[in-house]
Every structure is written in structure tokens, then in C-alpha cells.
Amino acid sequence: MGSLPSDFITKSKSVDTNEFKPLDPEDFREKAHKTIDFIADYYKNIEKYPVLSQVQPGYLRNQLPEAPPDTPESFDTILADVQKDIIPGMTHWLSPNFFAFFPSTVSSAAFVAEMLCTCFNSVGFNWLASPAATELEMVMMDWLAAMLKLPKSFMFSGTGGGVLQSTTSESILCTLVAARDRALNEIGVEHIGKLIVYGSDQTHSTYMKVCKLAGIHPQNIRSIPTSVKDKFSLSPKLLRKVIEADVAEGMVPLYLCSTLGTTSTTAVDPIKELADVAKEYGIWVHVDAAYGGSACICPEYRHFLDGVELVDSLSLSPHKWLLTYLDCCCLWVKNPKLIVNSLCTNPEYLRNKINESDSVVNYKDWQVGTGRRFKSLRLWFILRSYGVKNLQDHIRTDIQMAITFERLVKSDHRFEIVVPRRFSLVCFRLKQFNGFEPSYTELLNKKLLERVNSTGRVYMTHTVVGGIYMLRFAVGATLTEECHVIAAWELIRELADTLVKECYSSITANCI
Amino acid sequence: MGSLPSDFITKSKSVDTNEFKPLDPEDFREKAHKTIDFIADYYKNIEKYPVLSQVQPGYLRNQLPEAPPDTPESFDTILADVQKDIIPGMTHWLSPNFFAFFPSTVSSAAFVAEMLCTCFNSVGFNWLASPAATELEMVMMDWLAAMLKLPKSFMFSGTGGGVLQSTTSESILCTLVAARDRALNEIGVEHIGKLIVYGSDQTHSTYMKVCKLAGIHPQNIRSIPTSVKDKFSLSPKLLRKVIEADVAEGMVPLYLCSTLGTTSTTAVDPIKELADVAKEYGIWVHVDAAYGGSACICPEYRHFLDGVELVDSLSLSPHKWLLTYLDCCCLWVKNPKLIVNSLCTNPEYLRNKINESDSVVNYKDWQVGTGRRFKSLRLWFILRSYGVKNLQDHIRTDIQMAITFERLVKSDHRFEIVVPRRFSLVCFRLKQFNGFEPSYTELLNKKLLERVNSTGRVYMTHTVVGGIYMLRFAVGATLTEECHVIAAWELIRELADTLVKECYSSITANCI
Known part of the structure; x- marks a missing residue:
């Protein structure tokens, strides 16, 4: 399966060596092998470099020409310049001496899978444009859900489903907009100014950005204080108090972003207790488990996800702790239809019979952009x-x-x-x-x-x-x-x- | 420059071969070389495969297990499964017989640069987190601007600047939100329902999605009809008429997305004439040059950009025609401050002296998410x-x-x-x-x-x-x-x- 009869193949004209051929397979092979050795050596020698770059602002801008060259430079020169010009300006995230932020983890398996993703360069906006990419992503989202013991309500093999986003920000944006549009359908778009969103003062800073992107009025974003006594986790009692005050003012509670492993101190919000409160008010509950979620593949940490069956969506970034390289953020949702309702587009030039049937997922309708890469290969290779x-x-x-x-x-x-x-x-x-x-x-x-x-x-x-x-x-x-x-x-x-x-x-x- | 004294390097304990080492440099080298040969052979044989995948929905989902394995499988088995299970389900975007949508173009230079980007896995949200990534991106945005003969008002060497986004959708979202927030500052957030955005019936379908994401009321999105007589380009006369009707109704004209090379037929909107009209009403003008913009590096096509000096922002996707692989969308803006005003976040854990000085760009404030990859390497290698x-x-x-x-x-x-x-x-x-x-x-x-x-x-x-x-x-x-x-x-x-x-x-x- 999968090959054409050999007489189908178009005969190429004889090779003109002067012609510009940016993807000649043998030229590709040679340069790529050289680069692999460069990279393997970099990994071998990574401790030789200062982990935090010691350059000053402008170090590179001041030494590069103002415009690109008209004619080609040699590959060896360019690769040598990576060593000479780029490496001194890197903060080496993969150094074993990197203990900043959260590490961004990697593996040989993910690297080769990422090469294959690049190799195919498929733009899997809908099923037909790249059936393997769509189907492998669906299966990988279910595999990871199984590892996390998520309920079937988040799995394609159940009633939900998952998608790979680039960042937590996009995951929150897509779910927030789905929640917003569901609410606006009921109260009317003119009441967007009544919608209130909730988080704690430890919620990731991007949450505020994303809420503003979605048109939530900045004064409607509640950043509920936490304290050292609660180990900086969001108090369900306090949440209820804030919600009740909003409801009393005639406002409409919309969305709660709870966190499993905050960025400052890895605090964990009590998902079950928060969801119990939020559900009374019809609030969409999201769990941002970007960092901490990965630990829940171990039975001894799974309890942090207790109550996840009550929430609407969950995101987790395998690039933080599951060896995938950037950028890879898993988003699971209980009701994909709500996401698709908000994010679907159906222009004529992307239409085809299969994509319009109910039998396939068209991932363009689960994300901000149209184009998308074949990222699930990385999870497949790692797992x-x-x-x-x-x-x-x-x-x-x-x-x-x-x-x-x-x-x-x-x-x-x-x-x-x-x-x-x-x-x-x-x-x-x-x-x-x-x-x-x-x-x-x-x-x-x-x-x-x-x-x-x-x-x-x-x-x-x-x-x-x-x-x-x-x-x-x-x-x-x-x-x-x-x-x-x-x-x-x-x-x-x-x-x-x-x-x-x-x-x-x-x-x-x-x-x- | 850039190396530590050798006694700085931490002595590793003796190697325990049973230990789980997901990034052993020699293991990496071996697997990556194998994969490069796999890819070079794929490119060599690409015409052997049906360009449009002939599989049926469910072909892969039905044959993969429901959960990941507990213990490792061999690399050779997995790579063989790419050939056996994945390739038949690919629509081969890189096939020379692919004439669908717009092609997505590639090159050996971009491939190796992408490998280096993956290799470093730097998360360049601010300058210090990856100085080389930020500075090279700034220079590359200026290089490409120079190739397009953009005015200095879009260049870092002038008064503007550029950033690499993943998709046109994100580029439009970021600029639209900047325009929206500028307007809301004047009229008050409670008047978001008065904001009107403009495009033609040929504007990319993602425009409508992005406008809705940003909280623009769906009924406030004007999709102005085009006709075969105008070669499906947006008529400035008609635009004025629609704007005037909106103004007469007390609405606030906000944003115009014009297109240089529409997706259906590569129609080109007359940038200068449209900007002349829009500017009378204080409208933010964006040019979506995702596909057609690349042609403007040739002097004989540059005239399509005439009037670009009048607009506020311009996006162009080198992955469409400049050989970069996915995903790479250039966004230039005349007034970066407006973007940063809308998108900046400043949590304590990302603060440092250099990033808070005015001397550096922190690209997290130019995009939706926080994390970002070192994509500019691809442009550097290609150019x-x-x-x-x-x-x-x-x-x-x-x-x-x-x-x-x-x-x-x-x-x-x-x-x-x-x-x-x-x-x-x-x-x-x-x-x-x-x-x-x-x-x-x-x-x-x-x-x-x-x-x-x-x-x-x-x-x-x-x-x-x-x-x-x-x-x-x-x-x-x-x-x-x-x-x-x-x-x-x-x-x-x-x-x-x-x-x-x-x-x-x-x-x-x-x-x-």
C-alpha cells in the first residue's frame, strides 16, 4: 500500500548543475549529517559554555551586515558562524547547570521525530490535508489521557478529545472563547462587559493577557489573593465570596483558571473543591497543569488531579517535563463542539466531502491559526x-x-x-x-x-x-x-x- | 569568548548503563544520522507515493493500541512504522506533483537551521533568556524588510520593527488587539460593541475567526463584496461607502485587513488607495501578504506594495514561498509600542535588570504566548x-x-x-x-x-x-x-x- 506504479513517476529532465535546487536530496544528506555531528558535539560539550549568556545588548546586531548577501555563502562558513556568533549569545537551556524558570526538556526520540515532522512539512489543517497527522494526534491525546487516568469524558474513545497547541496561552484562549461565546449566546453579545473571569494572584501572567485578548474587560479579571498559610493555592471559600459579590452586582461569572503547579512556587489549587463552587454558577473550569500535570503520570502524584472529572478543560505542556522539545502543549476538552462552534471556518477552498462528514476531526477548528505542524510524532516516538x-x-x-x-x-x-x-x-x-x-x-x-x-x-x-x-x-x-x-x-x-x-x-x- | 575554564566543568559520576538517559550524545548521533538517511531517501523517492493520501478515515486510529507501552520499543521498529503506518496516510505536501492550496516551501538550508533551533531549545521570551535568538530575529526582520524595500518606519534600524509569528492568524490577532485597545482607550471599554472591522469577501477565512476571538461582535465584521470586473480586489470606493454608512450609524471604524494575493485567486487589493480612504477615518490598516508578499523581493513585482508606507502593519509567510518550512510568519509594525501596550506581561519571575531597560526587545510582549522558538535561524541560513x-x-x-x-x-x-x-x-x-x-x-x-x-x-x-x-x-x-x-x-x-x-x-x- 502507498506506492504508485513506477511508470507513474514523471521523468526528470537531465540535471542542470547551475540550476537553483534548494532541496537536492544528496546535498540535503551531506549538510544534515554535518549538522547532526555539530549538534551531538554541542550536547557533548555543553558544560564548557557559561549557562547564562554573558553578552551585552547589541552584541550581535552590531556585528551583522544591514542587508542579506546577494550571492551564496558556503555552508561551512555559516555553520562556523553559529559556533562563533550564536553560541556565545545563547543562554543554554539544555545545560545540566540550568536551574532557572522551569527547564524545557528534550530527548533523542523527540529530536528525530521533530526532524520527521519538519521533513513532511504537512499543513494538517483538515483531515484530508494530512490524515496521518490528524489521526496520530487523536491517538496520542488519548494515550496521554490514559497515562494521566483522565476520565473518558476527555478522550476521543469517550465523549471528549484533545489537541496539540503551541502554548498554554493558546489553550486558554481557545477554551475561554468557547466559554465566552456560549455565554454570549444566552445573554447577548452586547453584554460582553458583564462577563467575569477568575484566577489567583499566582495564576500565570499570560492568563491576564489572554483574557484581554478575548475582549474581557480588564476590570473584570479577578486575581484572588493567596497566602503563605494556604501554600499559595486558591481558596475555594474566597472564590465563592468573590463570585457571590459579582453575582450580587449583576455580573456573569464565566471562567476559572485553576493551576496545578504555579510558576512561582508550584502551588497546587484544589481542583475538586474549586470546581464544586464554580459549577454552582455555571462557570467553565480550566486546569492549567503546564508543569505539574506531567508528574500525575506517577500514581503517587495522581491525586493532584482529583476532581478533574468535574472540569471543562485541562492543559499540560510536555515540553516542560515530558522530553518533547518546544513547543508542545496538550489541551483536552470535555465538549469539543463548543470549541469548534467558536473556532470553525469553512471556506470553499478547503472543502471536500470527507472533511464535511462527521467522521473526521479538522484540527483547524480547534486552534487559533489555520496551518499546523505534525507535532504528535514527537509524543509517539517518546512514548x-x-x-x-x-x-x-x-x-x-x-x-x-x-x-x-x-x-x-x-x-x-x-x-x-x-x-x-x-x-x-x-x-x-x-x-x-x-x-x-x-x-x-x-x-x-x-x-x-x-x-x-x-x-x-x-x-x-x-x-x-x-x-x-x-x-x-x-x-x-x-x-x-x-x-x-x-x-x-x-x-x-x-x-x-x-x-x-x-x-x-x-x-x-x-x-x- | 564563550567558554568556561575547564575546571569549571562538573565531573560526572561513572556511567551506569542501566540509567535512563534520554539525551546521550552518542545515542543521539546514531539515531539522528539514521533518520537523516531516512529523510533523504524519502525526498529522493517522494514521487513514488500518491501525492494525495488514499486512506480512509480511521485507517490509523483503528490499528494503534489504546494505550502506550510500559517498556521501550526499539528505534528501528518505530522508524519502520513511520514507513509502514505513517507514510501511506500522508498527503505529500513536498511532492513535485502537489499543486493544491498554496505550496509550503522548503530547503536544505532551512532544514538544518530548524535542527539547530530544536537543538538549542531556547525559550526566548525575553532578551536574557536567549540574547542570540532575540537579536538575530531583529536583524532578520530588518534584512527581509530591506529585500522588500519596506520603509524605515517598519525597521528596527528605523522607527518600527518586526517579529516572527507562527501564522497569519496570530499576526492579525496581535495587531487587531493593539488597534482595539487604542480605540477602547479613547471611547471606553464598554463601547467594544461599536467597533467595526473591514475586509473583502476574499479576505482569508481566518480573519473572521480572529475578529471574533478579539471580541469584535460578529455582526460588526464587514465582508465587502468583490467582483470579477475588479479581479476580486477590494474597491476603495465601496470601502468608503461602507465606512460612511457605519459612521452615520454612530459606529467606530477600527481595522482594515487588505490582502496581497488572496487565497482563492491571488487577487491583490490596491493598498495605497485603500489606505488613503482608511486613514481619513483613523482605521488601522493591515496588509496580509502571506503568499503574494514574497514575490515583492523581485523589483518587477514590488509595485504591489506601493502605498505600504501608509499602513500600520504587514504580514508575510516565508513558509509559503521563501523556503523556510512551517511555521514562519513575519509581522512588521510601524508602532511596536502599541503592540507591547496590549500584550506585555511583567511577572516577577521573568524580571531582570537588562530586560527592564529600554535597550532590548522582549518578544513575549509581541505575541500571544510566552514561550517561543529560535525560528530566525532559518531565515539566516536561507538568506x-x-x-x-x-x-x-x-x-x-x-x-x-x-x-x-x-x-x-x-x-x-x-x-x-x-x-x-x-x-x-x-x-x-x-x-x-x-x-x-x-x-x-x-x-x-x-x-x-x-x-x-x-x-x-x-x-x-x-x-x-x-x-x-x-x-x-x-x-x-x-x-x-x-x-x-x-x-x-x-x-x-x-x-x-x-x-x-x-x-x-x-x-x-x-x-x-
Whole structure:
């Protein structure tokens, strides 16, 4: 199956070597093999580079010409320039010493699958334009749903379904608009100004952006405060209070974004209790499980998803913790029809009999854009190459390394863990020293972070939650091993030694 | 520059071969080389496969297991399954016999650059997170602007700037929201229902979707009719009339999407004349040049951009005609501040001194999502590997092949060209035969298309414009040579022979 009779193949004219052939298979083969060796060597040597780029703004813009060349340059020159011009300007996200933000994870399996996706370059906007891409995506969304023990109401083999988006932002936008249009159908489009959306002050910053994109009035976005007492998770009681106040004002509660693993501190909102409240008011409940959701493939973390059967949609980004490379965000919805109602387009030039039948999914109607890549290959390759057990081990190993780091921090009386660790992120800081102002503690921690990052040996970031400035140590870059975590701690400890000595030896606060 | 002293590098513990290492450099090297050969062979043999997939809905879903395996499968098995299970379900967009939609173009240079982008997996949301990615993107946007002879008001070296989006839809969404928020600042958010947006009945179908996403009331989207007399381009006179009627009703004209190369027939809207009208009413003018814009790198087509200095934003998708692979859409804006005002987020965990200075661009504030890939590498590799002259020749060669096809159609008295050809798309059909109903002509052309596509030797699509059903023959797949165009015409002609004979030999219309 799948081949034409050989006499079908059009005879090519004899090769004219002067002709411009941007995809000659043998030229492709040669350059691609060279590049693979370049990349394998980069991965081998990645620790040689400062993990946080040490360049200054303008470093590259100032050295490149203002316009492209008229005539070709050699491939070897260009590849050499990647080494010379690009690599010094990279913050090396794949370095084993990258502990900033959340790591973005990768694997050989996903890399080759991504090459195949690029290779086909299929634009799978509807079924017929790329049947394999659509069907594999449907199956992969069901496979991952099965790993997460999602109810059948989110699966194609049940009554729901899933789609690969690029980012959490798009996942939220598509579901928010579906919820909005369902509500506007009832109350009339002229009442868009009555719609209220809910999240906590720990909800990802993109939520506010996306709500504004969807035409929700900025003053109608409720950012409900959290507290250290609740470990920065959203309180169902407080949610109810806010909703009731809105309803009393004649407003229409629309959408709640709850989070499984917030970006600042990996706080987990109580899905079941929040959904119980929200459902009383007909609110669409979304779970943003971008980072934390992946841990739920391990039975011991699955309880964080308790109550998911009550929500309307769930997103999770395998590029954060399931080795897929960017960009890959899974979105499951309970009622795909509502998404399609809001996002479908049906221009004549995309019509065909099969696509208009009910038997197929046309993914263009599940997303913002029309074109889309064959991303599900990455999930297929990962899940088959490694198997569920290895992926569970991978999550557990990362968390184990974070526990190691947490122990090291706890073993040093000058430091404290600020927020209880849940997954593989440790939030810590130099404690407040007796007799010093809180603002001085913040300054000290800022200085420590700056010194750590400027070595190029480790990259960490910070956050401020509940008014507390803290350092974030996020374990999980694919190449990180325990030795890197221990070495990072040694570096932090040594630099803290110097810093603390400097400060105690000076009496005034202006020592730093 | 750019390397750490060797004693900085953390000593790895001795290798435990049982450990799960998803990115071992040598394992990566081996699998990636294998995959490159697989891909080079695919490109070499691509004509062996039916260009339009011949599978039926469910072909893949029905044969894959319901859940992923617990333990690993071998790489060779999985790669063999790509050949066995995936390739038969592909519609081969890169086949030289693909003449459907608009082709999606590729090159060896872009492929290797895409591999490097994947390799780094940098998440360049702000400058510091990936300085090279941000700066190269800025330079590439200026390079391409220079090739298009855009005014300095769209360039970073002038007063504007550009950004890479994934799709035209996102480009329109970001600019529309910037325009919307500027207007709402003046009239108040409660008046969102007064905002009116304009396009023609030939504007891409995604425009309507994007307007609805942004909270524009569906009844406020004006789809102005075009006609065959105006070659399906938007009439400035008609635009003025529609705007005036809206203004008279107390509505607020907001945004115009004009098109340089419409999807159905590659019609070109008169940018200057439309902008002259729109500017009187303070309307944001966007040019969607997704397909046609690339031709403007050739001086003889640059006139289609006349008046671009008057507009606010312009988008162009190099994945359509400039060999980049998906997904790559350039967006230039005259006033980046308006985009940033609408789309910026500034959470604590992304803050750092450099990013908050005015000296750098943080691209997360120019797009819907937060994360973003290092896509500009592809433009850098293409522009340097081929040079401007080769890219111009590539555009001209595609157009020349379309002219060849057009001549062949014209040489057959049974066919007609329905809309004058502008670029590399030919819109044609079997003429209406004497004594037959127009609906019969449509049926005949539909049947011809079905027969052509079912051979698997050629894939074309259709459209309906001005009530006329027509066949679209879009030249430009990267591997297409003149011999493929001629062979495609031979096939169409032969199948038309049979079809016309069948119909004439039968007197009743139910023969087909």
C-alpha cells in the first residue's frame, strides 16, 4: 500500500548543475549529517559554555551586515558562524547547570521525530490535508489521557478529545472563547462587559493577557489573593465570596483558571473543591497543569488531579517535563463542539466531502491559526522509545534530585526553605539575620543570585511571593545529574560564605 | 569568548548503563544520522507515493493500541512504522506533483537551521533568556524588510520593527488587539460593541475567526463584496461607502485587513488607495501578504506594495514561498509600542535588570504566548546560503512554470482561464458547453478534479468565486520542475478527454 506504479513517476529532465535546487536530496544528506555531528558535539560539550549568556545588548546586531548577501555563502562558513556568533549569545537551556524558570526538556526520540515532522512539512489543517497527522494526534491525546487516568469524558474513545497547541496561552484562549461565546449566546453579545473571569494572584501572567485578548474587560479579571498559610493555592471559600459579590452586582461569572503547579512556587489549587463552587454558577473550569500535570503520570502524584472529572478543560505542556522539545502543549476538552462552534471556518477552498462528514476531526477548528505542524510524532516516538515506566522514573529522579538539594539547603543554618517543595522546584533564601531589616535580606539574596549567575556555572532565577523575595532552584534539565545539583549547591554555599563574611565585616548596610 | 575554564566543568559520576538517559550524545548521533538517511531517501523517492493520501478515515486510529507501552520499543521498529503506518496516510505536501492550496516551501538550508533551533531549545521570551535568538530575529526582520524595500518606519534600524509569528492568524490577532485597545482607550471599554472591522469577501477565512476571538461582535465584521470586473480586489470606493454608512450609524471604524494575493485567486487589493480612504477615518490598516508578499523581493513585482508606507502593519509567510518550512510568519509594525501596550506581561519571575531597560526587545510582549522558538535561524541560513539573487530567481521560475501551464490551458479550446494569473496560481475550468446548464459545468469540473486527484499522480484543489466553480493549479512546491507541470497538464487533458467523451456519448445529465 502507498506506492504508485513506477511508470507513474514523471521523468526528470537531465540535471542542470547551475540550476537553483534548494532541496537536492544528496546535498540535503551531506549538510544534515554535518549538522547532526555539530549538534551531538554541542550536547557533548555543553558544560564548557557559561549557562547564562554573558553578552551585552547589541552584541550581535552590531556585528551583522544591514542587508542579506546577494550571492551564496558556503555552508561551512555559516555553520562556523553559529559556533562563533550564536553560541556565545545563547543562554543554554539544555545545560545540566540550568536551574532557572522551569527547564524545557528534550530527548533523542523527540529530536528525530521533530526532524520527521519538519521533513513532511504537512499543513494538517483538515483531515484530508494530512490524515496521518490528524489521526496520530487523536491517538496520542488519548494515550496521554490514559497515562494521566483522565476520565473518558476527555478522550476521543469517550465523549471528549484533545489537541496539540503551541502554548498554554493558546489553550486558554481557545477554551475561554468557547466559554465566552456560549455565554454570549444566552445573554447577548452586547453584554460582553458583564462577563467575569477568575484566577489567583499566582495564576500565570499570560492568563491576564489572554483574557484581554478575548475582549474581557480588564476590570473584570479577578486575581484572588493567596497566602503563605494556604501554600499559595486558591481558596475555594474566597472564590465563592468573590463570585457571590459579582453575582450580587449583576455580573456573569464565566471562567476559572485553576493551576496545578504555579510558576512561582508550584502551588497546587484544589481542583475538586474549586470546581464544586464554580459549577454552582455555571462557570467553565480550566486546569492549567503546564508543569505539574506531567508528574500525575506517577500514581503517587495522581491525586493532584482529583476532581478533574468535574472540569471543562485541562492543559499540560510536555515540553516542560515530558522530553518533547518546544513547543508542545496538550489541551483536552470535555465538549469539543463548543470549541469548534467558536473556532470553525469553512471556506470553499478547503472543502471536500470527507472533511464535511462527521467522521473526521479538522484540527483547524480547534486552534487559533489555520496551518499546523505534525507535532504528535514527537509524543509517539517518546512514548514508544521510552515506555511509561521510564517516563515515570524520569519524573521521580528529578524530584529526588530536588529533595537532595532541599536537604542540602536545610543542612545550612543560614538558609531556609520558604515554601514547602512539592515537585522538583526548591524555593529558598538566605534567612533574615538578627538585627537586619527585611529589605536587607532581600538585597543579600539578590546579590547572591547575581554572583551565582555571573559565574556562568549555574543559572537560577528568583520570584517574589507573599512579599518575600526568594531564589528558585528548578531541577529537571534533561542532562542534569545529581553531581550537578551538588556542585550547584557547593557554589551557592561558597558564594554565600564570602557574601555573609563581607557583610558581617562591615557594620553598615551599604557594604553591598 | 564563550567558554568556561575547564575546571569549571562538573565531573560526572561513572556511567551506569542501566540509567535512563534520554539525551546521550552518542545515542543521539546514531539515531539522528539514521533518520537523516531516512529523510533523504524519502525526498529522493517522494514521487513514488500518491501525492494525495488514499486512506480512509480511521485507517490509523483503528490499528494503534489504546494505550502506550510500559517498556521501550526499539528505534528501528518505530522508524519502520513511520514507513509502514505513517507514510501511506500522508498527503505529500513536498511532492513535485502537489499543486493544491498554496505550496509550503522548503530547503536544505532551512532544514538544518530548524535542527539547530530544536537543538538549542531556547525559550526566548525575553532578551536574557536567549540574547542570540532575540537579536538575530531583529536583524532578520530588518534584512527581509530591506529585500522588500519596506520603509524605515517598519525597521528596527528605523522607527518600527518586526517579529516572527507562527501564522497569519496570530499576526492579525496581535495587531487587531493593539488597534482595539487604542480605540477602547479613547471611547471606553464598554463601547467594544461599536467597533467595526473591514475586509473583502476574499479576505482569508481566518480573519473572521480572529475578529471574533478579539471580541469584535460578529455582526460588526464587514465582508465587502468583490467582483470579477475588479479581479476580486477590494474597491476603495465601496470601502468608503461602507465606512460612511457605519459612521452615520454612530459606529467606530477600527481595522482594515487588505490582502496581497488572496487565497482563492491571488487577487491583490490596491493598498495605497485603500489606505488613503482608511486613514481619513483613523482605521488601522493591515496588509496580509502571506503568499503574494514574497514575490515583492523581485523589483518587477514590488509595485504591489506601493502605498505600504501608509499602513500600520504587514504580514508575510516565508513558509509559503521563501523556503523556510512551517511555521514562519513575519509581522512588521510601524508602532511596536502599541503592540507591547496590549500584550506585555511583567511577572516577577521573568524580571531582570537588562530586560527592564529600554535597550532590548522582549518578544513575549509581541505575541500571544510566552514561550517561543529560535525560528530566525532559518531565515539566516536561507538568506546566506542562497543569496537574494537565487531567491528572486526561485520566485521567477515558479511564475514561469505557472505561465507554461496557463499557455497549455489556453491551447485547449475546451478549457478557459477564469481569473487572470498574477503569480504562480492558475485558476481554470472546463468551459460551459453549448446547450448545457451552468450547474452541469460545475459538476463536470468537480468530476474532473475528483478523477485527477484519485490517480494519486497530481493533487489540485478548487474554489468558488463570484459563483464560479474553478480548479486551482498552484505551482511552487520546491521539487516541482517544468516536466511535472507538463505531465500534470497531460493527465488533466487525458482525463478531460475521457470525461467529455462520456458525457457527449450520453444525452442525459445523469451520465456523471
